[in-house]
Amino acid sequence: MEHIRVNHKIRLELINLSMADIVFQTIDHDREFLKKWLPFVNYTSKVADTKAFIESITRKDDKSDLVYTIWYNEEFAGLIGFKDTDWVNRKTELGYWLAEKMQGKGIVTACVEKLIRFAFQKQKMNRVQIKVAEKNLQSEKIPMKLGFVYEGTERQGEHHSKGYVNLRIYSKLKHETSE
Template identity: 35%
Template sequence: MFKYVITEELDLRLLEPRHAEALFQLTDQSRDYLREWLPWVDFTKSINDSNNFIDSTLKQFSQNNGFQAGIWYKGHLAGVIGLHSINWSNHSTSIGYWLGEGDQGKGIMTQACAEVVDYCFEELNLQRVEIRAATENLKSAKIPEKLNFPREGCLKQSEKLYDKYVDHYVYGLTKEDYKSEDRRY
């Protein structure tokens, strides 16, 4: 089992089939909260749907195309963070994340995201890491801002969320900018 310890209370673990029930329960408990910004929530209707997601993420990992990890806080699954995919030709990736409603405001995602950024630059030797956030999703946008990602622009009507389109801010960090930053968060 892959486990990456961040603090005594916080670690990242690759999602495995045995986590499907916990993942579904977390999604179901935070369904209304998550639905505001995540287009896949309505398609997660059962433990089987969570298991199918986990199967796809294990395939992604086995193909060296990124990963999806559960964020474990004080022994329970609090959310998910991962790489959408890796563009090995350009040595770049983008990070996606979500946190259950009950674990918001504790600095969990900032710490988890900082560790994933470190992993991308130091272990994967990538040149660029990107994070996108809906312009009105202030909580999500705070993460790259806290991690000193420059906001590079705005993509108009970038994502369809159920019955509307939302704009996305694009935040990008290059290896050169990463090396020059003070990495304490």
């Protein structure tokens, strides 16, 4: 699905190469804020890096992971998308990041809620998971608020600038939703 209306203020648009500049500019502007929890920021030093990322995820393949730009009041706010989707076992992971000035508005929570429904209803997934770096309390509030179940910790699951960090794993199963 190319566009998803989350609510009257938020819409999602499938990422494409024409968006590389705005995505990179946001990463570059918020570099110090974002790099605390997002390892890719250290490897994103020019627009070409963002273009390469977009090209890698926009293959013309029905089974490629969908990544969306988030627009809040028609202003670019961040990215959200599926990653490491396992179509045989019908499970996927949601990842997201938001520009610093867009924090605290409920944007990611609303987007995650919408994409959970999309994953279960349209993609016929059985499981959606979210991994959150330990101590990233703001991000961890999202799966907790949306009724995800904490499953455990993936020890040293992600390499950050100051070394490896543990990832807290949350999941929601299709039968645990009200729809």
